[in-house]
Amino acid sequence: MTFDKYRVFETELAGRPLVVETGKMTQLANGACLVRYGETVVHVAATASAKPRDGIDFFPLSVDYEEKLYSVGKIPGSYMRREGRPSEKAILTSRVIDRPIRPLFPKDMRNDVSIVATVMSVDPDCAPEITAMIGTSIAISISDIPWNGPISGVSVGLVDGEIVINPNAEQRKVSDMSTTVASTDSRIAMIEAGANCVSDEVMYNAIMAGHEANQKIIEFIKGIVAEIGKPKFEYPSNEPDHEMFEAIKAFAEEDVKAALDTDDKTVRDERLKPIYEAVHEKFDEIYPESEAKIDECLYKTQKFIVRRWLLDEQKRVDGRGMDDIRPLASEVGILPRVHGSGLFTRGQTQVLTIATLGTVGDMQLLDGIDDETEKRYMHHYNFPSYSVGETRPSRGPGRREIGHGALAERALLPVIPSMEDFPYSLRLVSEVVSSNGSTSQGSVCGSTLALMDAGVPIKAPVAGISCGLITEGERWMTMVDIQGLEDFFGDMDFKVAGTHDGITAIQMDLKISGLLPEMVKEALEKTHKARNYILDEVMLKAIAEPRKELSKYAPKMFTTTIAADKIAEVIGKSGKVIKEIQAQCECKIDIEEEGETGQVFVAGLDAEKCQRAIEIIQTIATDPEPGAMYLGKVTRLMDFGAFVEIAPGKEGLVHISQLDVKRVDKVTDVVNVGDVIRVKVQEIDDKGRLNLSRRDVLIEVDGLTPENNPDEERKPRRDGGRGRGPRGGRGRRN
Structure with missing residues (x-):
């Protein structure tokens, strides 16, 4: 099969090839093209309804930028395994394309116009958003849809202080600016910018650089239109009759002026209601079945008054000067x-x-x-x-x-x-x-x-x-x-x-x-x-500066670093260990692996419990050594002592002689199952078993001796561990 209308047009943009194909696909749309920028490919189709839509007072334009995950070799993660509602970025791109093209359509046209830009392949160095904007301009320009284009758009970056047109993926990562500039052949049509606190001068220069870069593409599009562009179709104008407008303006102008002259929107709206009623009462019979056009004339009357005040009298409706800010x-x-x-x-x-x-x-x-x-x-x-x-x-x-x-x-x-x-x-x-x-x-x-x-x-x-x-x-x-x-x-x-x-x-x-x-x-x-x-x-x-303290209702954050090969032990099989720590300490734990280390983040409302979680994690990730102290939980009681778990899977024996500084006759006189006590590792035998002592902690930390602690009943300490203060990083979800 041959395609008689197939055409290919080529140019260059920011050092990368820009190729436009028409006439092979989408033959039933009013205008369509396939745009290749590097290895990014976007298909754009423009269609218009044959008749205007009845009963509306606006131009019905829709722009849809569609991200297809096959364009980057992904299968959608949803249950249906297909694209659903557009992503936030796709919606924002649709708006960025809509804004420069909308003013160039006839304001009195009411035919539906639809633009669909479908991203089919993505080269990270060639932004599909810019490709779609250029493709949109081409599709409308070569169609028979009335439009006063073309436009072009580019992205402007700031890398090491230098302005870059359409920065590649690596440049975008370090750019201090991400600015999209759309232009006609004479004016700047749209600006959308994010920047890292750049000066007015730098931003202005970037906008002008983008405007200049657009001119080459606009000339390229004009060449395409000259070769394959269709004649624009005629449409019925929705513009109110000039005689109708002048009659309504003459009848209502002074009343509308009085109504608009206030800084209170509520008062203004209340003042306008009887004016609308009076106008319709007088003109509905003169212009039957023209209710919408009568409202349009009143809208145009308000617009005429406000613009004349501003241009001729430098007067604003609320009495402010041109550079004054409201209260x-x-x-x-x-x-x-x-x-x-x-x-x-x-x-x-x-x-x-x-x-x-x-x-x-x-x-x-x-x-x-x-x-x-x-x-x-x-x-x-x-x-x-x-x-x-x-x-x-x-x-x-x-x-x-x-x-x-x-x-x-x-x-x-x-x-x-x-x-x-x-x-x-x-x-x-x-x-x-x-x-x-x-x-x-x-x-x-x-x-x-x-x-x-x-x-x-x-x-x-x-x-x-x-x-x-x-x-x-x-x-x-x-x-x-x-x-x-x-x-x-x-x-x-x-x-x-x-x-x-x-x-x-x-x-x-x-x-x-x-x-x-x-x-x-x-x-x-x-x-x-x-x-x-x-x-x-x-x-x-x-508020002169950020508060020094977070709200008591905000989560408290703590972090520690462990070896990457210990992450699996902290998480446990099927997440069992980390879930147990989270439940015990009433906190949330996230872990991020960074090379040979793992960043652990613990968050919760109780700082003491978060610190306890940090200590448990450090205990799991660190092999116990003689002399080290830990906070542990009593898990079992025997006549000869108590078993204490210092971390999930790490348990040791506190012999009855090591439970207190004084003589202990019965284990339950000092501890019970579930108590949390601080213990010291005395030794690790040849089988890896831990011998623990609470007595050493009482002597070394609390300074207790049998002499200064005679037959007083000892109770286990319930203090938390000590984690490091807030630091940062991103986490693995659990």
């Missing part, structure tokens, strides 16, 4: 039984974040197509309907919630202490209790407060703020800390999080085709000043 407040220790909590308020936006400290074994296990298999620091973001005064049932996090949670997670990750310095897993949950703009950055601030309240020794506090944009032809202006109305009617939501010294995360959402370089630079400068103000004037006044 701020910070509190910590809101919830008494959790490990840490912080409430951050900016205007009518409020976020309560809760920090939970967990054990090594509480890390999240990942089953994806990259090398990351577990995650120690997790951030989850919840946006209930009541936060915006609406009524709808909760159905779990959507893509927006997952995206905002990931942004806050990325913003805090550079300041989280290492496992060696702080051997805990961490989960933060941001509950948005009130929303009027920029809740994602509120969750960044709330997370810093919660971490410090929990006693997590973060490297530096992080704050987040957003910057908005209004454009009209060649005119444009930016404003700091946009509230909901300015987000709805503006052109940009440029979110930046960072410390005093540098940027840790960026997420840029646009409703226009892209930004000029000077817009990016101004947004970076304004957000830097704003986050410093938030840190100094509010957050650090609520």
